[in-house]
Amino acid sequence: MTTELYKVSARILLLPTLLVALGVMVKGYADPGDGFSAGVIAALAFALQLMVFGPGELDRLPLIRYVPYAVFLGLIISLLTAFVPSVMGQTLFTHWPPAGDSAPRFGTLEFITAVAFDVGVFLIVFGFGVGVLSSFARAEGRMRTSEERVARARAAEGEAGNTT
Amino acid sequence: MSWLTDPNPALAVLIAAMLAPLLTVLAGAWRPASVRAVAVGTTALAFGTAIWATAIEPSTFSIMWIETWNVQFELAFDGLAAMYALLATGIGLFVVLYAAGYMPLHREHKGRPLIDDARFFGFLLLFMASMVGLVMAQDLLLLFVFWDLTAVASFFLIGFDRDEEDARDSALMALLVTGISAIGVLIGALLLWQEYRTFSLPLIFEQTETSVTVTWATALILVAALAKSAQFPFHFWLPRAMVAPTPVSSYLHSAAMVAAGVFLIGRIYPLIELEPWLGDALVVIGAASMVVGGVVALTRDVFKQVLAYSTISQYGYVVVMFGLGGTYGVGGAMFYVIAHALAKCALFMTAGALTEATGKQTLSESGGAVRAMPLLAFGSLLAAVGIMALPLTIGFFKDELFFAAATEHGRAMQFFAVFGAALSFAYIGRLWIGIFLGSVKQEHRPIGALMTWPVVALGILTVLGGVWVQPFREIAERAASVSYAQAIDLDIAYHFDARPENVMVLGVYGLGVVLLLTERWWRNSMRALVSIGEVIGPAHLYLLTLRALVRLSDSVHDFEVRDLRSRIASILGPAGVLVGLAVIFTPTEGTFVVGPLQRSDIPLLTVIIATAVSGVMVTFPRDHLRMVLTLSCVGYSLAVVYAFLGSPDVALVAVLIETIFALVLIAILVLMPRSILRYESRLRPARWRLGRDVTVATIAGLMAFFVAWSALSRPSASTTVISRQIELTPLAHGYDIVTVILADFRGFDTMGEITVVAIAFLGIISLIRAGRLR
Numbered sequence: 016m017t018t019e020l021y022k023v024s025a026r027i028l029l030l031p032t033l034l035v036a037l038g039v040m041v042k043g044y045a046d047p048g049d050g051f052s053a054g055v056i057a058a059l060a061f062a063l064q065l066m067v068f069g070p071g072e073l074d075r076l077p078l079i080r081y082v083p084y085a086v087f088l089g090l091i092i093s094l095l096t097a098f099v100p101s102v103m104g105q106t107l108f109t110h111w112p113p114a115g116d117s118a119p120r121f122g123t124l125e126f127i128t129a130v131a132f133d134v135g136v137f138l139i140v141f142g143f144g145v146g147v148l149s150s151f152a153r154a155e156g157r158m159r160t161s162e163e164r165v166a167r168a169r170a171a172e173g174e175a176g177n178t179t
Numbered sequence: 180m181s182w183l184t185d186p187n188p189a190l191a192v193l194i195a196a197m198l199a200p201l202l203t204v205l206a207g208a209w210r211p212a213s214v215r216a217v218a219v220g221t222t223a224l225a226f227g228t229a230i231w232a233t234a235i236e237p238s239t240f241s242i243m244w245i246e247t248w249n250v251q252f253e254l255a256f257d258g259l260a261a262m263y264a265l266l267a268t269g270i271g272l273f274v275v276l277y278a279a280g281y282m283p284l285h286r287e288h289k290g291r292p293l294i295d296d297a298r299f300f301g302f303l304l305l306f307m308a309s310m311v312g313l314v315m316a317q318d319l320l321l322l323f324v325f326w327d328l329t330a331v332a333s334f335f336l337i338g339f340d341r342d343e344e345d346a347r348d349s350a351l352m353a354l355l356v357t358g359i360s361a362i363g364v365l366i367g368a369l370l371l372w373q374e375y376r377t378f379s380l381p382l383i384f385e386q387t388e389t390s391v392t393v394t395w396a397t398a399l400i401l402v403a404a405l406a407k408s409a410q411f412p413f414h415f416w417l418p419r420a421m422v423a424p425t426p427v428s429s430y431l432h433s434a435a436m437v438a439a440g441v442f443l444i445g446r447i448y449p450l451i452e453l454e455p456w457l458g459d460a461l462v463v464i465g466a467a468s469m470v471v472g473g474v475v476a477l478t479r480d481v482f483k484q485v486l487a488y489s490t491i492s493q494y495g496y497v498v499v500m501f502g503l504g505g506t507y508g509v510g511g512a513m514f515y516v517i518a519h520a521l522a523k524c525a526l527f528m529t530a531g532a533l534t535e536a537t538g539k540q541t542l543s544e545s546g547g548a549v550r551a552m553p554l555l556a557f558g559s560l561l562a563a564v565g566i567m568a569l570p571l572t573i574g575f576f577k578d579e580l581f582f583a584a585a586t587e588h589g590r591a592m593q594f595f596a597v598f599g600a601a602l603s604f605a606y607i608g609r610l611w612i613g614i615f616l617g618s619v620k621q622e623h624r625p626i627g628a629l630m631t632w633p634v635v636a637l638g639i640l641t642v643l644g645g646v647w648v649q650p651f652r653e654i655a656e657r658a659a660s661v662s663y664a665q666a667i668d669l670d671i672a673y674h675f676d677a678r679p680e681n682v683m684v685l686g687v688y689g690l691g692v693v694l695l696l697t698e699r700w701w702r703n704s705m706r707a708l709v710s711i712g713e714v715i716g717p718a719h720l721y722l723l724t725l726r727a728l729v730r731l732s733d734s735v736h737d738f739e740v741r742d743l744r745s746r747i748a749s750i751l752g753p754a755g756v757l758v759g760l761a762v763i764f765t766p767t768e769g770t771f772v773v774g775p776l777q778r779s780d781i782p783l784l785t786v787i788i789a790t791a792v793s794g795v796m797v798t799f800p801r802d803h804l805r806m807v808l809t810l811s812c813v814g815y816s817l818a819v820v821y822a823f824l825g826s827p828d829v830a831l832v833a834v835l836i837e838t839i840f841a842l843v844l845i846a847i848l849v850l851m852p853r854s855i856l857r858y859e860s861r862l863r864p865a866r867w868r869l870g871r872d873v874t875v876a877t878i879a880g881l882m883a884f885f886v887a888w889s890a891l892s893r894p895s896a897s898t899t900v901i902s903r904q905i906e907l908t909p910l911a912h913g914y915d916i917v918t919v920i921l922a923d924f925r926g927f928d929t930m931g932e933i934t935v936v937a938i939a940f941l942g943i944i945s946l947i948r949a950g951r952l953r
Contacts, residue, residue, distance in 0.1 A: 043915060043918045044912065044913045044914065044915055044918055044919070045913070045914045045915060046914075046915060047827040047828040047831055047915060047917075048828070048831060048915075048918070049828075049915070049917065049918040049921055049922070050922070051832065051921070052831050052832055052835055055832075055835035055836065055838075055839055056835060058839060059835070059838060059839060059842075062839070062842050066842075083940075083944070086936075086937050086940050087937065089933070089937075090933065090934065090937045093929075093930060093933055094930075097926065097927070097930050107927065108923070108926040108927060108930075110911070110923055112912075114907075114910040114911060115910055118912055125912045127912050129911065129912070129913070129919070129922040129923045129926075130922075132922045132926060132929075133918065133921075133922045135933070136921075136922070136929065136933055139933045139936055139937060140933075140936070142940070143936055143937075143939075143940050144839055146940060146943075146944065147843065147846075147940065147943055148842065148843065148846055150943070150944060150947045151843075151846040151847065151849070151850060151947070152846065153947075154850060154947050155846075155849050155850055158850065
C-alpha cells in the first residue's frame with residue numbers, strides 16, 4: 016500500500032513540517048502555540064516518515080539516532096531555568112528579565128528565560144514522540160523476524176518428524 | 180572555634196550518640212571483625228559524654244529547623260533527659276559488652292556470616308542514639324521523629340533472625356502496635372499547635388490551661404506512650420518481641436523502647452496534671468497491667484516470657500505512680516525506672532547466657548545451674564533480690580517509694596500495692612530458684628567472660644544502690660523535678676520503725692513467700708485462667724483485625740487485577756459514588772442553570788452533539804483498530820468545540836494530541852500478536868459483567884456530567900484569577916496567555932509534568948530494550 020505517491024509526499028512534507036514546528040515554537044509567546052505543540056508537530060513529521068518508509072529508512076536521516084536524548088537535554092534545560100534563580104537567592108521560576116523591563120527581541124520573539132523553558136518542553140515532547148514511536152517500530156521489526164524464525168524452525172522440525 | 184573551647188553539652192551528647200551507629204556501620208564496611216570493638220568504644224564515648232553533660236549545668240541547644248512553621252530543632256539536656264540518656268548509654272554499654280560475647284555464639288547457631296555483626300550493632304546503636312535524641316527533644320515534631328526512629332530500629336532488631344517467620348511476625352506486630360499508636364503523638368502535637376500555635380514543649384508548658392483540646396491531645400499522646408510501654412491492653416507485642424536476640428530484649432526492656440513510653444509520660448507530665456481523670460486513667464491502666472503481667476508471669480515456663488510479663492507488670496507500677504502523682508509518685512516513678520533497668524537488664528542477660536550454655540529455654544527443663552555457673556548465679560541473685568525489694572538493694576527503696584505514694588491514697592491502694600509487689604516477689608523468686616536451684620537437668624557448656632561479667636557488674640550496682648543511694652537518688656530527683664515542675668526531695672533512707680511502708684514491705688515478703696511455697700496448689704487453676712485470657716484477649720483481637728484486613732485487601736486486589744475492565748470499574752465505580760455524594764451534599768443554589776439558547780449557538784450545538792454521538796459510538800465496534808479511530812473521532816470533534824469557543828490554542832493542542840495518540844495506539848496494536856487481537860475481538864463478555872460495566876459507566880458518566888454542569892454554571896472565584904493573569908500577561912513579555920501560564924505563571928506544574936514524561940520515556944525505552952516485547 017506504500018505507493019510512490021505516499022513516498023514522494025512524505026519526503027516533500029518533512030522539511031515544511033519541521034519549519035512549521037519551528038514557527039509555532041518561536042511565535043509561541045505572541046500567537047497560539049507553544050513548545051508543547053511544536054514538539055508534537057515535529058514528532059509527527061518523523062512519525063510520517065516512519066510509517067511510510069519504515070524504521071530502517073528512518074535511521075538513515077542525519078542525527079535521528081540522537082533525537083531520544085533530546086528528552087534529557089530538554090529536562091536539563093527546563094530544570095536549569097527553574098532552579099538557577101534559587102541559587103541566586105530568588106524564588107523558583109523567577110524569569111529574567113523581570114516584569115516591565117525591555118528584553119532583546121527578534122521579530123515577535125523576545126529573548127527571555129521563559130522561552131528557554133519552553134524550548135526545554137519542546138525538546139522533551141519531540142524526543143518522547145520520536146523515541147517511543149521508533150522504538151515501537153523497531154520492536155515490531157524484531158518481533159516479525161523472530162516470528163519468522165520460529166515458523167521456519169517449526170517447518171524444519173516438521174520435516175525432521177516426517178523423515179523419522 | 181568557640182564550639183571547641185565552650186562546647187554545647189546537649190549537642191555534644193546527641194552527636195556522640197549519633198556517631199556510635201555511624202562509626203560501627205563504617206567499621207563493618209571496612210573490616211567486619213572490628214565491629215564489636217568499635218561498637219564498645221563508641222558506646223563508651225557516648226556514655227562518657229552523657230556523664231560529662233550531667234555533671235555540668237543543664238543546657239539547651241536550638242536552631243531554626245522549619246522556618247515556615249516556626250519549628251525549632253530544640254534540644255535540652257535537663258534532669259529528665261540526663262536520667263534517660265545515662266540509662267540509654269550506660270545500660271547500652273553493658274548490653275553492647277554482653278552482645279560482643281553473645282553475637283559470635285548466636286551467629287554460629289544460626290549459621291550467619293560475620294557481616295551480620297555490623298547490621299546488629301548498627302541497629303542496636305541506632306536504637307540507643309534515637310533514645311538519646313528522643314529524651315532531649317523539646318519540640319513535639321522532633322520528638323515524634325525520634326519516637327518513630329526507635330520503633331523502626333526495634334523492628335529490625337526484633338526481626339533480626341529474618342529467616343524465621345516468628346521473628347518477622349513479631350517484628351511486624353511490634354511495629355504496628357507502637358507505630359500506629361505513634362500517630363497519637365502526631366495528632367496530639369497538631370491539636371496542641373491548634374491551641375497554642377507552637378510545637379515547643381517549654382512554650383506550651385508556659386501557657387497551659389485546661390481545655391477540651393488540650394485534654395484530648397494529652398490523652399492521644401498518652402495512648403502512644405502506654406502502647407510503647409507495653410501497658411494493658413497493648414501489652415501483647417512485648418512477649419512476642421522476645422524472639423529477638425537476648426541483648427536486644429534486655430535493652431528493649433530496661434533502657435529503651437519500653438522505657439521510652441514512661442519517659443514520654445514524664446515529659447508531658449505538666450499537661451497530665453491539668454486534668455484529674457487522666458491521672459486516674461493512668462492508675463487504672465497501670466494497675467491492670469500490674470495484675471495481668473504479674474499473674475501471667477507466674478504461669479510462664481519460658482524464662483524470657485516470665486521476664487517479659489514481669490516487665491509489663493513493673494512498668495505498670497511506674498504508670499500507677501505517675502497516676503498517683505505527688506512527690507512520691509513522680510519521684511518514685513523515676514527512681515523505679517532506674518532500679519528496674521539495672522536489675523531487669525541483668526536478669527535478661529542471665530536468661531540469654533543460660534540458653535547459650537544449655538540450649539534450654541524453659542524452667543521445666545532447667546535447674547541446678549548454680550554449680551556450673553556460680554558467678555552468673557551470684558550476679559543474677561543480686562539482680563533478682565533487687566526486684567524482690569530485699570533490704571540493702573536499690574530495689575528496697577523503689578518499693579518504699581511506691582508504698583509511700585500508695586499510703587497517701589488510702590487503705591485500698593495500700594493493699595493493692597502490697598499485692599502487686601508480692602506478685603513480683605513471687606515470679607522473680609520462682610524464676611531464679613527454678614534456674615539455679617534444684618537438681619541438675621542438663622549439661623553446661625562454658626560461656627565467655629563477656630556474658631558473665633556484665634551480669635555481675637549490674638548485680639553489684641543493684642546492691643551498691645542499696646548501700647550508697649545518693650547518686651541514684653539525685654538523678655531521680657533532678658528528673659522528677661523537671662516533670663513535676665518544682666524541686667523534689669526524696670526521703671530515701673533506712674528507717675527502723677513501724678511506719679506503714681516498712682509494715683507493707685514485711686507484708687510483701689510474707690505474701691511472696693507464701694505464693695512461692697504454694698505454687699503446686701494454684702498453678703493449674705492460674706494457667707486455666709490465663710488461657711481464657713489468651714482466647715478473648717487483645718492479642719486475639721489484633722490477629723483477627725489483621726486477618727480481616729488482609730482478606731479485604733486481597734479480595735479488592737483480586738477483583739482489580741482480574742482484567743482491564745474490572746480494574747477500570749474499580750476506579751470509576753468508587754470515584755463516581757464519591758463524586759455523586761459530593762454533588763448531593765454541595766449547595767445547589769445558582770447552579771444547574773440552563774441558559775438561553777441563541778441562533779448563533781447552533782453550530783456549536785451541532786458539534787457537541789456530534790461529539791456525544793461519537794462518544795456513544797466508541798462502545799460499539801469490536802475490532803481494535805475501529806475502536807481507536809472512533810475514539811479519535813471524539814477527540815477531533817472536541818477540538819472543533821474548542822475552536823468554536825474561541826480558544827485556538829487549546830484546539831491546536833487537542834488536534835495534535837489526538838493525532839499522536841491515535842498513532843501510538845496503532846503502533847501498540849501492531850506490536851500485539853494478530854491472533855490475540857482476533858481472539859479478543861470475538862470474545863463476548865458474560866451478561867452479568869456487561870451489566871456491571873454498563874452500570875458503573877453510567878454512574879460515573881452521570882456524576883461527571885453533573886459535576887461539570889454545576890461547576891460551569893456556578894460563577895466561580897477562579898474567573899478573578901484568570902482575569903488577573905490576563906492582566907499580567909503583557910508584563911511577562913507575552914501576548915499568548917496559554918503559553919505564559921504554562922511557562923511562567925504555573926511553570927512549576929509544567930515542570931512536574933515534563934519530569935513525568937521523561938520518567939515514563941525511560942520506562943518505555945527500558946521495557947522495550949529489555950526484551951519484554953521481543
